[in-house]
Amino acid sequence: MKVLHQFLSRFFLSGCSDYNSLEVRRACRSKKQARLAFEENALPYANGRTFINPYSAFQFYQQYGFPLVIKPNVGGFSRGAYFPIENKAQLAKASIGVKKWWTNSIIEEYLLGKNYRIVMTKFGVMSVLRRYPxxxxxxxxxxxxxxxxxxxxxxxxxxxxxxxxxxxxxxxxxxxxxxxxxxxxxxxxxxxxxxxxxxxxxxxGSSVEVIDKSKLTDSNQQDLEKILHFFDANILGIDVICKQGIEVDFKAQACIFLELNSRPFLKMHDNPRYGEKPKDLVDFYHQLNQLEVLDNEKY
Structure with missing residues (x-):
């Protein structure tokens, strides 16, 4: 297990943080697990399902129409993701091509909006990024x-x-x-x-912008805290797409929670293309580094 962890960390998770236990990482590893957590905490998420047989993707299209997104059930950095899917030819290509990355795949409705990565820790909101193609x-x-x-x-x-x-x-x-x-x-x-x-x-060549975290509404911060406490995690990178932005309550706009990252890539927050680096990042790193994390060398 330690060798597997080292291999994955080097080739797929290089530079990612490691502040959660193995139990927490396993609990929110897949996008399906994240969707179940969003549902249980009454948070908005896209209609979707997991599938193995590509024919199931066509059945989903017949029910919900286009646009859609298809992605591996496990993974990150947009690896193996296809979007926006807007016709049957793109759907066929995506439903087969995604299998190169993971046998079990996700298909869900696609929302065009502002894409955020919010890093939530047991010590509060660490940083908010808006991500751009x-x-x-x-x-x-x-x-x-x-x-x-x-x-x-x-x-x-x-x-x-x-x-x-x-x-x-x-x-x-x-x-x-x-x-x-x-x-x-x-x-x-x-x-x-x-x-x-x-x-x-x-x-x-995508870029990121640091957003003043004080713009998060109280309701939105409470929703983020719910997810962190649900998994009893020390830190989570929470991906959200909002039609209007984090200045508006998640439930008062078109919004979907995408996925959870138990090993968020924190280096993005240190040196952004736009916006200023949060002044309290050093304090958060200090508190996180004081945590005693068990089993963090296992996958």
Whole structure:
């Protein structure tokens, strides 16, 4: 078990925190377990189900329609996730392709909104991040190709690597631009935000913004505390999509709780692309490092 933990930590969970016991990690490891916790605590989540046979994904589509998302039941960093799925061809590709990552898969309704990672600890809210797919903002003069170069140079100057990586000019980026009838040679209008991909993925150059956690409503903070206490966890990275934002109660807007991370990647909060690093992170690290965690070298 220790060898398995070391292997997974090195190749799949590199840089992730390790402040929860094995019991807690096992209790909220899968997306299905997270959905059950959201339901039991009366928190909003997307209609969805687990499936092994791809035909089940088509049955779900017939009931709920598009858009949809398909992802592995276990995993993170958007690995193996397909979204937004908007037609039968995309559904067929996703329901088969997802099996490369995990036998048991999730299909659920897709909500386009503001994507947050909220790190909740037994000592309070540690940090709130808003996560963005890779994008550039036009100035009416320069091509997307040049705008990417400018953004990458800025990231280099701010020493954001290896967390916020350079935006690549690979086939995935070119394909997404083509779907928008654009190319690297396109000159966007002034202040036009051009998304270069729909996925929030570090390898595609996604970025994060630190949000002032005081913007969380009291009701939202209570909901986050419910989840932490439900699993008796020391720390959880809680992923939420909100149509309006965390300034509005979760239950008063279109909102879905996505998943839980018992080993959240905290380095994202240390050096964000946008916003200021929380001043009390050192205090939280100090308190977390004082915890006595059992079985944290097992998977």
């Amino acid at each position: 890779p994008f550039v903002i036009g100035d009416g003069l320069q091509t997307i190709d040049h705008l990417i170069d400018i953004e990458n140079q800025l990231r280099k100057q701010k020493q954001l690597a290896p967390i916020t990586r350079p935006i690549p000019k690979n086939n995935a980026i070119k394909k997404h631009l083509k779907q928008q009838k654009m190319h690297l040679s396109t000159v966007p209008k002034s202040n036009q935000k051009v998304y270069l991909h729909h996925k929030i993925s570090l390898k595609l």
